[in-house]
Amino acid sequence: MRARSVRLPMLAGALLAGLLVPVSQPADAAIAPPWCGTPSADAAAALPTGANAGDPAGSFPHIPYYAVGCTLERIQGESNGRMSLEVIGESALGRPMYGVVINALETKQQRDDYRAWTKVRKEMLEDPAKAQSLVDAAGSRIKTPMVVQGGIHGNEFEGVDAAMELIEKYATTPYGVDPEVDYALDHLVLVFNPIQNPDGRVSGQRLNGNGFDLNRDYLSQTQTETIASINLQKEWLAPELLDLHGYVAPTLIEGTTKPHNPSVEYDLWIKWNQPRVAANVAAMDAAGFETTIPVTEWCSDGDFPTAPSGLCDNGRPPGPAEAEGWDDWGPFYTGMYAQQIGLDASTVEMCWTPFDICGGRVGAKDQQVVVVESTMDFVADNRSAMLHDQLEILKRNDVNAPRPACCPAPYDVDNNWMNEYGEGYVIPMGTGQRSEAEANRLVEWLLYNDIEVQKTTQPYTYGGTTYAPGSYLVPMAQPRRGLADTALSVGVDISDRINQLYAPPAAWSHGYLWGADVVPVARGAALPAKVNKVRGPSLLGGGVQGGSADYYALEIDSPTAVRFLNGLVADGGLQPKLALGPVQATTGTLAAGSVVLPAGRQARRALDALAKRTGLEFQPVKAAGVPALEAIDRVPRIAVLAGSLDQSVWSLRDLGFPANPVSTAMLNGATNPLDSYDVIFNAGTGYPANTAANATARARLAAFFAAGGGYIGAGTTGAGFLTNGGQVTGLTAAARTGGGRSGIVWWDNTGGTSSVITGAYPARDTAIMDPPTWLTAVPSTFTVDARLPQSGFFAAGLWRLDEQSASAPGSALVAHGTNTTGTARMTVFAMNPLYRADPEREWPMVSAAAYWADK
Structure with a gap:
């Protein structure tokens, strides 16, 4: 089976450079002030909160972003060819991101072992069985890549410092000086993405410059930083990745709790993750640091047992059968995406508190270093076997093999979440497809992620429906079947098996949340006999x-x-x-x-x-x-009620709407920001409290609606804004929050083609909810456009319908109408149609609401 061509620019450079010169003695320079580079105004700005709390005003005891690039250039210059440095992308605000490869090729054995890996890499997605035979033949005489990423959250500072320290050590320590360094250099290719979120590091904030949590973007892949990280992962296809985070006391080394993503070959993941974690724990113990391993130490409440007996509240011992709250369910995390394309991956949550168990800020960085270096030792020790099993996953996938038995004790109780795969997915073209353009957009995503896509050459009938020639087919018999399935399937309802998730959403699906229609083909059904492999999406007319x-x-x-x-x-x-x-x-x-x-x-x-x-x-x-x-006099200008750039602003701009954040502080400011907008979008800001400080904001909002300004609200806050502001009466909403309650629901288009909001949708469709939310009452001036069905409306995710949800069946989800005075047009969504820039299927509703509201 063939996939995308392999791009190895950094590999070739490292190989050629390593043939030329030995590594010199490291320069007498440390990663410490005075910093190279030129401080920018934002880099020298106010002290970030969180991990820097308590520092002297204006201090920043970590390498600042502006010094990262020039420091890496210095280290590269001192590495005598061992280190390659490349700009792999840029942040949302245009700051460069760096990819570092440390590959010692100073001995003939190192060069031969690296060549053995390059031969394997070229075959991994083309012919995994052949690649596995090459690994087995090479045995211990093969190098293995390992990826380390730092700073995905801008206010988790020490991961970047640890990565930079490790880069300098392994790039510049002369061969023969440090046996541990030599051992790693002999057997590994070390790949670093030292700073995944430049914008966040500069601002001291978790999010990037567009207001995205990048560690929730690895399936949607909307942000430039995410694409740069994925490109690096795809280039190397390493069996091991560590993502350096903070803060948990004691340091949390990821052993993920249930539920486990159904598309991960969990038997092989647990085979390698837990011994590697044990090696990390031993190294941390030797260094005097304590650790937290959720899967073996936690109860179902996501914490250690508190009873003197050491048992959980239900009387059972903590461990894999009980532990919840640090799961690998969602593929939108860095580590979980890496599991989809590799073998083992972990988040490392360093410890930073005044507690002795953490060792202060220096301890936080040192803990990251200990975990990374002990992982290097483990991967070097087991490199051939790990590569063999990584390729075993690809072999299973390539023939759509049945899911294996799982798992060994103590993971044999409630840890097998591997569902059987179907035969594939049809993405219709022509009849049965709501949007061929969005079908092409989905195909582009699949191809980018090395998922094989085919095109039918004859009519294909399945389930009583015939799909036209030229429809797309995604077979499950391919190396990337797991990623294909987790992206295209509607998901699984896990409500009866789990109490909580670390973070929502509990369901995700490009097949059911993006704009194209997708048809799953059940296991055992015949797929089209005549197909052509797709290298790019079809050319469309129009x-x-x-x-x-x-x-x-x-x-x-x-x-x-x-x-x-x-x-x-x-x-x-x-x-x-x-x-x-x-x-x-x-x-x-x-x-x-x-x-x-x-x-x-x-x-x-x-x-x-x-x-x-x-x-x-x-x-x-x-x-x-x-x-x-x-x-229509112009494209509606949309004020997003938010304190800063966020995902709603990004989504609206992506659609071509002029959109900007407008905060309550701005509404109380010297000039009226609403004078520049036609419609308000609000998914998270309450109506300004009735205080003297908010008098100006309240007056401006009232005037905006009295003059005919439109409104689009989402969720309980978006609905409550109108009620609390006196714009409507009889509008109420309910939600089931807590524990990661979220998922994909079916909804009925009660407005039909007469609805200006949902008219373009089919009679029944899907939407994402985080949290599950519904309208419990609708104003008399509103018309209901969409409702939950009376039963069977929850498609996938985590929502125990008996929990405070009695009013949900049959309830309204979307409604539009006017305010009480009839001056303003308003639409309210129970769900957030701009959630994490992911539910593209819902975006036309937002557009319709905006154009209708801008009268």
């Missing part, structure tokens, strides 16, 4: 469909359609109008919320040119088929 017309209409049913509409409106030439009811095109009914333009040769020519290769089709409409229309 434009005006044939037929006599007075108008042309486009249904806004996908993110691609939203972006097209925003571009069309911003251009200002054709001036489309918003349909307030269904459009009766000659080819069928288009939903309310579609856009309509007068027909004519000039309009047709312009639309054909603009829509070329988008897959978007303008339908011909006779005058009699046109409902009431509303002029």
